[in-house]
Structure formats: structure tokens, C-alpha cells
Amino acid sequence: MTISIWRYSHLALAVSSFLFITLASVTGIILSFKPITEKTQSYKAKNFNQLTIAQVVPALTKNYTDIIEVSVDYNQFMVVDATDLNDNSGKFYIDPLTGKSLGKVGKENEFFQWITSLHRSLFLHQLGRFFVGLTSFLLFLIATSGTVLIIQRQRSLKRFFSKIVKDNFAQYYHVVLGRLLLIPIILISVTGTIMSLKTFEVIKEQKISHKIDFDAIKSNPEKKVTDFDVFKNTKLADVQSIEFPFSEDVEDYFTLKLSDKEITVNQLTGEVLTEKPYSKAKLLTTLSMDLHTGRTNAIWAIILAIASANILFFIYSGFVIWWKRRSSQVKNKYKFDQAEFIILVGSENGTTFRFAKAIHQQLLKSGKTSFIGQLNNYKVFPKAKQLIVLTATYGLGDAPTNSSKFISLLEKYKQLNSVQFSVVAFGSHAYPDFCKFGYEVNNALSHQDWAKPLLEIHTVNDRSPEEFTKWATLWAQTCDVELTSLSKLLETKPVKMQQFSVVEKTVSTNAETSFIIRLSPKKRMRFTSGDLLAIYPANDYRERQYSIGRMGKDVQLSVKLHAGGLGSGFLHRLEIGQVLNASIIKNEHFHFPSKAKTVIMISNGTGIAPFLGMLDQHSKGRNIHFYCGFRNKLSFELYENALKTELDKLTKLNVAYSREGEKQYVKDLLTKDAALVLKALKSDGVIMLCGSLSMQNDIIEWLEILCQREENRSISYYQSHGQVLMDCY
């Protein structure tokens, strides 16, 4: 919620002021060249910073008459307004030590004057000045709201300068450059605002007048100007200007404007007559002018130019980000109360919508009624038969803004009929809470009476089209939808097929006819237990996937023969020596954990396959607890021999029979070992689940209750930290 308020403010402020900001930035870039070009002129004395007024005045009086004023400009060039010995009057740049003229002060560059007017007032006088002032203030608010957004994105102030995850070009550089140029931009905006407040006299100009007691003024002891203490002790670098006395009369005096005060000095005795310090307001407005224009420092002027150029980039990249978010809006052919397929999307930056739209279009193409919307628009969908949720995760594993209300809405609105659901969680392994919100949505849906899982939750890392296609393929098969144009829509690579020959097939003697089939790849290839083997039994778009157990160099599958099953029937008919085409799909999220000391493997039925491979592949040294469930001893027989050879790698084997003896499920065995499960989770152990979706739902529900009760946190915390790995179907 908070993220959206800041985001909307940031956007609203930017939209309302971007035209003025563009103009101010372009003119600001040009104006920053003014101090840079001025400083390239060679009017500054070499040892300027060491010189005092006393060292300079003799040379001045020697070379000039009728000196009105001597000033030191922002470039530390010394300028005298006087008449030289050849009777030329005017303003001259001079060498402070010799008093020699270095050139006459020319007129200000007309182009810069024109740009300055545009920058200050848009040629609209006071009204223009008001808009420019307001724009400065809005820029300050934009920079502030942007800072808050960066802190939220980085998850804390402490991590403000930590690495930024590269999401896309516009977003990445909007944040990286925003962070880098934050201080100059805030300074530009604050100083611009202060200068406007001065223009409109909200900050009052200090008027200085010196009240001199002429009755008390002394003519003695008369000193040479070079001996005046105040002249000897005042550096030229601190001088803004020196007004010379109008006549030699003692009542005429020097007026010195210094960096922090104004003083008057008796022209005969050198005594300081009056001293008026500048007000804080005056010091602030002068500092603001220096910082806003870069007039005192060329390097700062360059930084200002870069910052102004970047403001233009922020306008561009901000627009791209906004456009991408906007493009997530969809028009529906069918209304929410007409559609059988409801696709709900949780997205912050719009990319998840791209995937959702691909599925939506595919459904419409297949003649189905499909509705697509945002997770926050969840309600009763009277005709819904299937609910597909595609959601990203944001912040600290939180919901995207358009999904923040979903979980509470889910409790409020119960669907009228039984609805199948499937959740695709989009996230990135660059964040510690991988796909956390997706898991929360999946867990919350599992608790609804009306909701029936269609597929297990599927995660997609970094918007990988390949990973999404894996889910889409499985989903399409389950719903009998043809995936004709999905790969084109998502730009996925074509599947790479390999040849495998059948080397072993073990058919169960049991009436349930599960079987183990071992396939040897014709060419060497990389794969591991937990990866998937995709086969195309009818040589068409229909794909069937099986979890792989790697045995030596071979692929081992455990398959349950379904009556009329396309994939299981095909594999069952294969004979030893026969060759088939298939492809291996990397399934990183279900690989044996490389570091965890404790691993709890849970399976039912043929879900045992990847675990047999994992046990075969890994040597002793871990705490492995295996919980497997079968209907009866007979159905376990098929795997018993394979497991016997791996028993020394297991800390404990626990088998549950659902139709025999105590009639237990794996969940019942786990309930007895709840303390062990909890200890494993708390000590970074990993739980792996493979088997049926209903078993998965049972276990996750039990884990949720256990973790809430004992740990006061949701199982989604462990899921998003990669401690609960699932591969169910």
C-alpha cells in the first residue's frame, strides 16, 4: 500500500510538471556552460588566494584615477571601475599586483542572457517566475518521493547504495542514476525554490545602511593605505567589492563588501567605522545562487550540467516505465460473469501481463471464454471453471500493488461451483524471498473448499520464457488446449530432441501396473535427478513430462499406467532396444540441495523416481530422512530392491501404506516426526516433495499449521527461501 502512495505521488508530480522541468533542464544544461566558458579566460591572478587588499591598493592608485569601485567577480577576476592613465574610463579586468589592465569588461553574452530569461521566467515576467519557482519545488518533491521509492526497493536505508538488481534498461538506470545524482538534483531544486522565494520577497532582501558618527570621526593618526590593519588582514578572496571614497575628505570612507559582512573604513586612519554582518537569509540566498548556477566552481557547473541532462533521461525512462505498466491494461471479449477461464494477474511493472495475455489469447483462439484481470479485482466469477493466477513478488516478498487485497478478498468471496486452480509465481533468485507471494496465493487457494488444484505451483525465474513454457505445456495438456502460437508470443527457443534407447523395463506384478523404465541417451548429455524428460507420444504438440532419476548415465522413470493414457501407454509399449526421441528439461528448482545438512524426502506412488536417482548419485554424509507412501506392500515391492542398496545413505526410511495395516499416509508419519521436521527447517534443512498434488496440498497445509503454531511464521517463508522444493503433478 505504502509503495503505491509514493509511486503515485512520484508519477503525478512528474506528469504535472514534466514540460516545465524539460524546459528548465535544457536551458539549465546550456547555462551551466556559462561559468565553464568564463573560467577558461585568463584573468585570474596566479597567487590570488594569498593576496590582501593592502598589497593591491597601491598598484590601483598608481595606474588609475577616479576609482569608483573595485570588485572581485565569481571567477575571482578583479575588475576596476575607473579612469586609466590614458583617460579611458570604464570597467577593466586587472592584474591585482601590477594594476595593469588585462582587457576591458565586455557586454554580457546576449545568447546566455536570452537563455537566462527563458530559464528564470519563460519570458512571462512575474507569472513565469512563479511557474519556474513552483517547478523547482515540484522537482524537489519528485526527488524526495523517488528517494523513498529507492529505499523501499532496496528494502532499507542501510542498503541504499547496495547492488541494484537489473530488471530492465529503463528501470535499472532510472534507479542507478537517480541514486547517483540525487544530491545535485535535490540541491538544484531546493536552491531554485529559495531563489524564487527571494524573488517574491518571502525571503526578505537585507538592506544595509551604515550610520556613521561624523562628529567622532578622526583624521589622526594618518596612515598609508598599505598600513591599514583591516586591509592587511583581509584577503582578496574574501572581497566582493571595495567602494573608494568619493573625495579626500575625512567624511568620505571606503566601503568593503566582504563574503560575510559589510564594513566602512576611515580613509585617513584605516580605522573600521562600522561593521554590518549579513543576515542568515542573505547568506542563504547567496549560497543558493552559487550552488544553483555553478558560478563559483567549474567542476560543480559540470556536475550541474550532468544532473540536468539526467533529469531529461529520468523523464524518458520514467515515461518508458509508466508505458510498460499501462500496457498491462487489457480489454476483455467476455465479461467476468461470462467466462469459464479466469486469469488473474499480480504485477507491478506489467511484464507478467505479457505471459497472461499469451495464455488468454490461446484460450480465445481455442474457442474458450476467458477473462483476464488483476488479482485485486477478485470476486465471485459465476461461470468460472478454472482460475489461473500469474503473480510476481515485490518488496520483502510482498504482493505487487495490484494484488495487495487478494488474500482478504479470497476469504470474502467464495466461488459458487468447484473451480480448478493453478498458480504461476514470477520472481527472481536475486531476491531472498523467491516467489514468496506466489506461494502464499497458492497456499491460500488450497484452503478454499471450492478450489481444486489443477497443477502444482510453478515458479518462473527472471521472466524466463522457457520456464513459463514448461508450465504452459503441462497446463495445455491438462486442459486439452492446443498451444499453437505461445512460443511465438513468448519468443521461446524450439525444443532440442535427443535419442534414447530403452535398456530396462520392470513391470509390476501388481494389478496397479506401475513400471520402471530405464533409457540410455545415445549421446553424452548433462542432466541430473529432478530434471524432466519430455516425450511426444503422438509426434504432435502434445508433450508429456516425467521426473527423472539419474542412475549412472541412464535416465530412470517411474510411471503409472493409466487406462488410455497417452504418455504412460506409449512408454509401456516400448520394448528393450527400441529408440525414442525425447528432450531433457532442466528443472533446477528440484535438484538435490548442494549444501543442506538435513534433507527430508517425501513421495507417494511414482513420485519416488527422482529420489531413487538422488540417492544413487550422492554419497553418504547427509542426514536424509525418506518418507514414502504406497497403497500396499505390493506396490512398494517394485522399488524395494532399488532402495535396499541405498539404505546406508538414509538416516531413516519411513514407509506408509494407505490401504493396508495401519492405513497411513505420509502426512501421518510426518506428524509423528513434527519436531524433526521443524528442526530441519530451522537449521536450513530442505524438504523435497514429489508425487500427487493432493499429497502436496495435505503436507503444505500441515506444514503451515505447524510453522504458524511453533514458529509464528508461514511455510511460505521457507518455500521462498528454497527450503521446500516441490515437483508434484
Ligand SMILES: Cc1cc2nc3c(=O)[nH]c(=O)nc-3n(C[C@H](O)[C@H](O)[C@H](O)COP(=O)(O)O)c2cc1C
Ligand atoms: C523492487 C523489486 C523487488 C522484487 N522483489 C522480489 C522478491 O522479493 N522476490 C522475488 O522472487 N522476486 C522479486 N522481484 C522480481 C519480480 O517479481 C520479477 O522481476 C517479476 O517478473 C516482475 O514482474 P512484473 O513486471 O509483472 O511486475 C522484485 C523485483 C523488483 C523490481
